[in-house]
Amino acid sequence: MERITWDTPLAAFPGVGPARQRALAKLGLERAGDLLTFYPRRYEDRTRSYSIAQAPVGEPVCVEAMVAQPPRLSRIRRGLDLVKTRAVDDAGALELTFFNQSYLQKTLRQGESYVFYGKIDLVGGRRAMTNPVFEPVGRQKFTGRIMPRYHLSQGLTNHLLITLAQAAVEQCADGLAETLPQAVLDAQGLPGAAEACRQVHFPTSWEALEAARSRLAFEELFYLTVGLSLLRKRREGGRGLPLNEGDGKDFQALLPFPLTGAQRRVVDECARDLCAGPPMNRLVQGDVGSGKTAIAAFCLWRAAKNGAQGAMMAPTELLAQQHYQTLKALLEPAHIAVALLTASQTAAEKKRVKTALLTGDVQVVVGTHALLSQGVDFRNLALAVVDEQHRFGVNQRSALAAKGVHPHLLVLSATPIPRTLALILYGDLDVSVLDELPPGRRPVETYLVTERYHQRLYRFMDKLIDEGRQVYVVCPAVEEAEAEEGDPTLKAVEQYAQHLAQEVFPHRRVGFVHGKMKARDKEAVMAAFAAGEVQVLVSTTVIEVGVDVPNAALMVVENADRFGLSQLHQLRGRVGRGKHQSYCVLVSNHTNPETRARLKALCATTDGFRIAEEDLKARGPGDFFGQRQHGLPQLHLADLSADMRLLAAAQRAAQDLLARDPYLQKPEHQPMWERVRQLFQENPDIFN
Ligand code: ADP
Ligand code: MG
Secondary structure (H helix, E strand, O other): OOOOOOOOEHHHOOOOOHHHHHHHHHOOOOEHHHHHOOOOOEEEEOOOEEOOOOOOOOOEEEEEEEEOOOOEEEEEEOOEEEEEEEEEOOOOEEEEEEEOOOOHHHHOOOOOEEEEEEEEEEEOOEEEEEOOEEEEOOOOOOOOOEEEEOOOOOOOOHHHHHHHHHHHHHHHHHHOOOOOOHHHHHHHOOOOHHHHHHHHHOOOOHHHHHHHHHHHHHHHHHHHHHHHHHHHHHHHHOOOOOOOOOOHHHHHHHOOOOOOHHHHHHHHHHHHHHOOOOOOEEEEEEOOOOOHHHHHHHHHHHHHHOOOEEEEEOOOHHHHHHHHHHHHHHHHHHOOOEEEEOOOOOHHHHHHHHHHHHHOOOOEEEEOHHHHOOOOOOOOEEEEEEOOHHHOOHHHHHHHHOOOOOOEEEEEEOOOOOHHHHHHHOOOOEEEEEOOOOOOOOOOEEEEEOHHHHHHHHHHHHHHHHOOOEEEEEOOEOOHHHHHOOOOOOOEHHHHHHHHHHHHOOOOOEEEEOOOOOHHHHHHHHHHHHOOOOOEEEEOHHHHOOOOOOOEEEEEEOOHHHOOHHHHHHHHOOOOOOOOOOEEEEEOOOOOHHHHHHHHHHHHOOOHHHHHHHHHHHHOOHHHHHOOOOOOOOOOOOOOOOOHHHHHHHHHHHHHHHHHOOOOOOHHHHHHHHHHHHHOOOOHHHHO
């Protein structure tokens, strides 16, 4: 075949017909260049060759041996033939069988030594291998080294991908542009782009592989940081509307409670941001119940006080309604008009609100993502607030902001995130932390029990309901089908709700919600629970996001081991919002000591940040970073729990670079700018 370049279509490679071409395209592989960044999923150690007698049975190994008999071909039936032979070394014999590879009768030669790579089985006391990969000793391409395992799709073999990748890497890796500054590579002791590419596919040693992986992970983190910094700069380039009027004391006078010390501090931070200068760009992180709504209320009040408008977006209708009620009660006495905008309103209602936003008759609007729809325009939007930030993506955040001209931005999040991760996820935001709960809250008492305690637990539930309280019961699965997979104790929402309603609490009202229900039905059940009409609410984690039902005093989590600690902590935050002593009961039959220790840790602390750190250690950053909702580019190689040191280094390097060339305008930085754009290409609008 001709020389391969970056752009050579894979169809031009030997062995790639139309069917394989389609299968490769499914993996995003169309041109030779695509193979270079198609990183192996894992690696096989084919460095060591065993003698037949010493090779471990049952796992893939390399064995060096000589073919001792002429291979025999036998046709079993149409479409099935076998080639059989025997290989030997000093002390052992290995039976070899190949299916449907009749040509091997000629290729495998008696008296010749090969390295066979495959799994050894014991067949009638003899050692045997079926369909091994093999190569003549001394001319090895696939054995005697560490080999990659690639992600495959139907119709592809790892062997094919290795062949393709070998050709592409041999001929294209040297052409890879080096986009990291040499000084950075030297300082970090990282290999160059071409070397890293060769080593990540076909490592010459485990150390070289680790160095290559570090380089590529560093590169991802570096460009992520550069991109986020550019985003932030762009926002700082504009001027926010100065919202100078409005004294904290006057705001306090509107509230039914004194602000906590932490709330006062964060209100001050926001007040400073809202004055003349670049628009506010702030994330307020605070545990559930820490009083984030009051911070939003302050900023919205400030916008209205200065003759401008503010909008607050919440992830669910019910939450939007709740905020609407709260803000209306708070702000209307100050002669500020508050409106609600959600998808379920009638066309006439929506029209009325939209008109009032355009004329400026309404100063504060609360809504769901309905706020983002076309035709929702403001007279003078100076502030955008996004509640429960983790439910929205970066692009939704900016879509709301785009409704104004450089509006101030406030995002609220109840998901405590370890600081290092926050730097990445929210690298473009300033962060305030509400680290104090309003006074008089009694911490939720948390217990870990096994399934044996169910009867006692039910009696406890009954007693609380007698006292007028309500109970949440969270299950990990929606349907029994999911539940059947191996674990007979796994609880599914619908079935468990039915069981509780019919057999345990026939005298109570039991409702259920889960993510597969229609939004309208879901909202109806949640509303009934909020109104106290339903006493036991069985659900999946859909209730994780914030409706305030102060009367709910018990959270039961079934199969608690199925959840991350941070998630359990979020769930626990659904109770303990009123004046009643509240409880959280984690039910788990898991006996693994690590799991039990993890759950015990949750019983011992209510500090969301500490829990998040524990979670990060135990489960990696998947829970924080795994979901795509946040709208940031996906990382392929960087592992945020393991690569913290690398992250810090990448962030320093990115800062250095931007200090010298703040907008990457220098010609020599053009390739970097291209990389950043590429990395963020799933959200092209965030750079507009
Ligand atoms: P978050 O959104 O942070 O989870 P909320 O803003 O919903 O918390 O507040 C939780 C509850 O605490 C609400 O009922 C609210 O009225 C109340 N609250 C907020 N701040 C204070 C305070 N400083 N003192 C007393 N209660 C407060
Ligand atoms: Mg809230």
